Amino acid sequence: MTLTESALAALIARAFERHGMSAPNAGLVAAVVAAAERDGAASHGLLRLDGYIATLRSGWVDGRAVPVVTQPAPSILAVNAANGFAQVALAAVRDQATATARSQGLAAVCVSDSHHFAALWPDIEPFAEQGLIALTMVNARGRIVVWGGKRKVLGTNPMAFACPRSDGPPVVWDQASSLRAQGEVLKARVEGRSVPEGIGLDAAGAPTTDPAAILDGGALLPFGGHKGAGIAFMVEVLAAALTGGRFGFQDDSPSFPGAQTSRAGQFLLLIDPARGPGGDVPGRIAALVGVLREAGAQRMPGDERHHRRALALRDGIAIPAAIHAKLLALAGE
Ligand code: NDP
Incomplete structure (x- = not known):
C-alpha cells in the first residue's frame, strides 16, 4: 500500500x-x-x-491528558503533561516558548510527567525552521549501565539539536546516549538479526549480540564509554531533576502490564540567534557546513x-x- x-x-x-x-x-x-x-x-x-x-x-498513559503551562521565571516555562504524551505538552507550550525566546533571547521549557515514545527531531525541527536554535533532551526508564555499575539506572536518554542555516533546511541531529537506541535493538529482534558487538549485555552482565538477551533482562551500553555516560547523566539531570519529572530508576510501569513508555520528563532550550552577538548566525552555519562538505563530509545529520x-x-x-x-x-x- x-x-x-x-x-x-x-x-x-x-x-x-x-x-x-x-x-x-x-x-x-x-x-x-x-x-x-x-x-x-x-x-x-x-x-x-x-x-x-x-x-x-x-492505563499507564492518559491519552486524554490536558497539559498545564506555567511560567515560573521570565525565560523558564514549565509544562505539567498530566501523565500524557510529550508531543501534546510541547504543542501546548509551543507558541509561548517561541514568543519567550524572541523576547528574552532564550526560553527553557521544562516538561514533567510526560511519555515520549518517538524520535526527538520532530520536536525541534519546526523551531529551527523559524530561525531558532533548539536543543532537547528526554530521560527514559533505566536501560543502560554506566561507569562500571551493576544496575541499570540511567535511560537511553536521547538528545537532539537543531540550527537554522541560510542555504537549506536546518541541520538537525538526534541521538540516544546508548550506543544504539533500544528501538534499533527491537527492530533487529523483529527482523531476526543479531546486533553488532559492544552494544549491550545479557542479564548476567556478559557482552552479547543477541537482541532478545539485551531486551529481556539485559542492558544497553552508553556510546563512547565514560563520555557517553556523562551525557546520559546530564540528560537525566536536565530532563528529570530540573523539570520535576521522574528519574528513570523510579519507573513503576511493570505495575501496568503492557506499558512500554517511560513516564519521565523533557527539557527544551530555545535560543534566538538574532538576539546574540554572532551576527548572521544562519549564514555562518551555512558557511561552516560548506567547509565541512569541502573537507569531505559526505553526509550531514x-x-x-x-x-x-x-x-x-x-x-x-x-x-x-x-x-x-x-x-x-x-x-x-
Ligand atoms: P543514530 O545513531 O542512527 O543517528 C544519530 C544521528 O547521527 C542522527 O541525527 C543521524 O542523522 C546522524 N547520522 C547517522 N549516521 C550518520 C553518518 N554516517 N554521517 C552523518 N550523520 C549520521 O541514532 P540513535 O540510534 O542514537 O537514535 C535513533 C532514534 O532513537 C533517535 O531519533 C532518538 O530520538 C530515538 N530515541 C528515542 C527515545 C525516547 O525515549 N523517545 C530513547 C532513545 C532514542 P539522520 O537523522 O540523517 O539519520
Whole structure:
C-alpha cells in the first residue's frame, strides 16, 4: 500500500482515538509516527504502533491528558503533561516558548510527567525552521549501565539539536546516549538479526549480540564509554531533576502490564540567534557546513531523512500490506 503522509497520519490517529486518546492528542502523536515513516526513521515509525496501543490499553498513559503551562521565571516555562504524551505538552507550550525566546533571547521549557515514545527531531525541527536554535533532551526508564555499575539506572536518554542555516533546511541531529537506541535493538529482534558487538549485555552482565538477551533482562551500553555516560547523566539531570519529572530508576510501569513508555520528563532550550552577538548566525552555519562538505563530509545529520522525505512526498509512503491491514483493524475500519 502507498499512502500520503496525511492519509497515514489520519489512519494512525483514528487507531489511537479508538484506544482512548482524545482527537487532538491522537492527531499530535500520530503526526510524529507518520513523519518517522515518511523520513525512513523506521525504529520510531509504525514499528512502535503495538507499543502505543498496548500502553494505552494498560492505563499507564492518559491519552486524554490536558497539559498545564506555567511560567515560573521570565525565560523558564514549565509544562505539567498530566501523565500524557510529550508531543501534546510541547504543542501546548509551543507558541509561548517561541514568543519567550524572541523576547528574552532564550526560553527553557521544562516538561514533567510526560511519555515520549518517538524520535526527538520532530520536536525541534519546526523551531529551527523559524530561525531558532533548539536543543532537547528526554530521560527514559533505566536501560543502560554506566561507569562500571551493576544496575541499570540511567535511560537511553536521547538528545537532539537543531540550527537554522541560510542555504537549506536546518541541520538537525538526534541521538540516544546508548550506543544504539533500544528501538534499533527491537527492530533487529523483529527482523531476526543479531546486533553488532559492544552494544549491550545479557542479564548476567556478559557482552552479547543477541537482541532478545539485551531486551529481556539485559542492558544497553552508553556510546563512547565514560563520555557517553556523562551525557546520559546530564540528560537525566536536565530532563528529570530540573523539570520535576521522574528519574528513570523510579519507573513503576511493570505495575501496568503492557506499558512500554517511560513516564519521565523533557527539557527544551530555545535560543534566538538574532538576539546574540554572532551576527548572521544562519549564514555562518551555512558557511561552516560548506567547509565541512569541502573537507569531505559526505553526509550531514538529517541528509538521509530529507532525501527519503523528498521521495515520500513525491511517491507516497509504502506500507506493507499486513501493517496496513493491522492499522485498519485497529482503527475499526
Ligand atoms: P543514530 O545513531 O542512527 O543517528 C544519530 C544521528 O547521527 C542522527 O541525527 C543521524 O542523522 C546522524 N547520522 C547517522 N549516521 C550518520 C553518518 N554516517 N554521517 C552523518 N550523520 C549520521 O541514532 P540513535 O540510534 O542514537 O537514535 C535513533 C532514534 O532513537 C533517535 O531519533 C532518538 O530520538 C530515538 N530515541 C528515542 C527515545 C525516547 O525515549 N523517545 C530513547 C532513545 C532514542 P539522520 O537523522 O540523517 O539519520
